Amino acid sequence: MSHIYDTIIIGGGPAGLSAGLYAARSKMDTILIERGKFGGQTATTEELENYPGSIEDCTGPGLIERMKKQAEEFGTKFVKDEVLEVELDGKIKKVVCKKETYEAKTIIIATGAYPRLAGFKNELELRGRGVSYCATCDADFFTELDVAVLGGGDSAIDEAIYLTKFAENVTIIHRRDGFRAAKTSLEKAQNNPKIKFILDTVVEEAKGEEILEGLVLKNVKSGEISELKVDGCFVFVGYLPISDLFKGKIKMNDRGDIITDEDMRCDVPGVFAAGDIREKSLRQVITASADGAIAATTAEKYIEEHF
Ligand code: NAP
Numbered sequence: 001m002s003h004i005y006d007t008i009i010i011g012g013g014p015a016g017l018s019a020g021l022y023a024a025r026s027k028m029d030t031i032l033i034e035r036g037k038f039g040g041q042t043a044t045t046e047e048l049e050n051y052p053g054s055i056e057d058c059t060g061p062g063l064i065e066r067m068k069k070q071a072e073e074f075g076t077k078f079v080k081d082e083v084l085e086v087e088l089d090g091k092i093k094k095v096v097c098k099k100e101t102y103e104a105k106t107i108i109i110a111t112g113a114y115p116r117l118a119g120f121k122n123e124l125e126l127r128g129r130g131v132s133y134c135a136t137c138d139a140d141f142f143t144e145l146d147v148a149v150l151g152g153g154d155s156a157i158d159e160a161i162y163l164t165k166f167a168e169n170v171t172i173i174h175r176r177d178g179f180r181a182a183k184t185s186l187e188k189a190q191n192n193p194k195i196k197f198i199l200d201t202v203v204e205e206a207k208g209e210e211i212l213e214g215l216v217l218k219n220v221k222s223g224e225i226s227e228l229k230v231d232g233c234f235v236f237v238g239y240l241p242i243s244d245l246f247k248g249k250i251k252m253n254d255r256g257d258i259i260t261d262e263d264m265r266c267d268v269p270g271v272f273a274a275g276d277i278r279e280k281s282l283r284q285v286i287t288a289s290a291d292g293a294i295a296a297t298t299a300e301k302y303i304e305e306h307f
Contacts (some may be wrong), residue, residue, distance in 0.1 A: 005029045006102035008095050009036070009076075009297050010083055013040030014109035014285045015275025017064070018292030020071035023108075026300045030075065031102060033095065035082040039064035040112040041239070042285055046162045050182070051285050060136070063285070079120040086270045088249050091306070105307055106299040109246065109258060109266070109273040109291060113239035113283075118150050120215075121205035123235070130212020131233050138232070139166040147232035148173055148215055150203060154264065156167040157181035157189050157237035164194040171196045171228065173203060175220060198228070206233060241277050253279050264295035270306070274301055
C-alpha cells in the first residue's frame with residue numbers, strides 16, 4: 001500500500017510554505033509539491049517594504065529562502081514535480097504528478113496566480129525580446145536603457161521604482177488617471193526623477209521585428225495615437241489564478257479564484273485553499289502566509305475529526 005500523508009500542499013509560495021511550517025509543527029506528515037521555483041511571485045519581488053518587521057534587508061527571495069528552511073527544519077518534505085491531475089472526492093485524496101502519485105488525508109491548494117497579458121498586438125511575439133513580466137528577472141538587461149511599465153496597481157508602481165536602479169528612464173503607462181497602488185509607493189514613484197507617467201493611455205502595439213523597438217500608444221480620452229521609443233516593456237496588469245486543475249471539482253468564481261470559508265475550507269471535505277488562489281480582497285505576502293497557517297490548522301482539526 002502506498003504511503004498516505006496527512007496533507008499534500010500544492011504550491012511553494014508564501015501560502016504553501018506557511019502551511020508547511022504550521023502543518024509540520026503540528027506533527028502532520030506533510031509533503032509540499034512545487035513544479036517550478038519556490039516562492040512564486042514573491043521570489044520575483046525584489047523589495048518587500050510592507051511585510052511587518054522587514055524594515056531593512058527584506059528581499060522576496062531572501063524571505064522565501066528563510067520560510068522554506070523553517071518549514072523544512074520542522075519536517076515538511078519538499079518535492080519538485082508537476083501536478084497533472086487531482087482526485088479530491090473520497091476520504092483519501094490523490095495527486096497525480098509527472099514523476100509520482102501521492103495520497104493524503106487532506107490537500108491544501110496554494111498554487112497562486114500568473115501574470116495577465118495586456119493584450120496588445122505583438123505582445124507574445126516580443127515576449128522575452130523586450131516584453132517582460134518580471135523586473136527581478138530581466139531588469140539587468142535594460143541597464144541605462146529606456147523602459148515602459150504598464151499598469152497602475154502595486155506591482156506596476158513597485159517594480160517601476162525598482163527598475164530605476166537599472167534603466168535610464170521608466171515610463172509608467174496606465175489606462176486611467178486613478179491608481180490602485182498604495183499611496184506611499186505612488187508618491188515615491190511620482191517623486192522619482194527617472195519616472196514619467198503617461199495616463200489615460202493604453203498600448204495598442206509593440207513595434208520591432210527581432211527585438212522591441214517601441215510602443216504604439218492610444219489616448220483613451222482623445223483617441224490620439226502616438227509612438228514611444230523604448231527598449232523594454234514590463235507588463236504588470238494583474239494576475240489570474242492558477243486553478244485549471246481544479247475546475248469542475250471545487251467551487252470557484254468566474255475568474256477561477258477558489259472560494260473558501262474563513263477557515264480556508266473549500267466546498268469539498270478535506271480540501272483547503274490558501275493565498276492568491278482564493279477569492280479575497282487583499283493579496284499580500286502577509287495574507288497569503290496567514291491563509292497558509294489557518295489552512296494547516298483547519299486541516300489538522302479535520303483529520304482529528306475524520307480519521
Ligand atoms: P492589480 O492590483 O489587479 O492592478 C492591475 C493594474 O493593471 C490596474 O491598474 C489595472 O487598471 C491595469 N490593467 C488591467 N488590465 C489591463 C489591460 N488589459 N491593459 C492595461 N491595463 C490593465 O494587479 P497587481 O498590481 O499585479 O497586484 C495584484 C495583487 O497583488 C494586488 O492585490 C496587489 O495589492 C498585490 N501586490 C501588492 C504589493 C505590495 O503590497 N507591495 C506588490 C505587488 C502586488 P485599472 O486600475 O483601471 O483596473
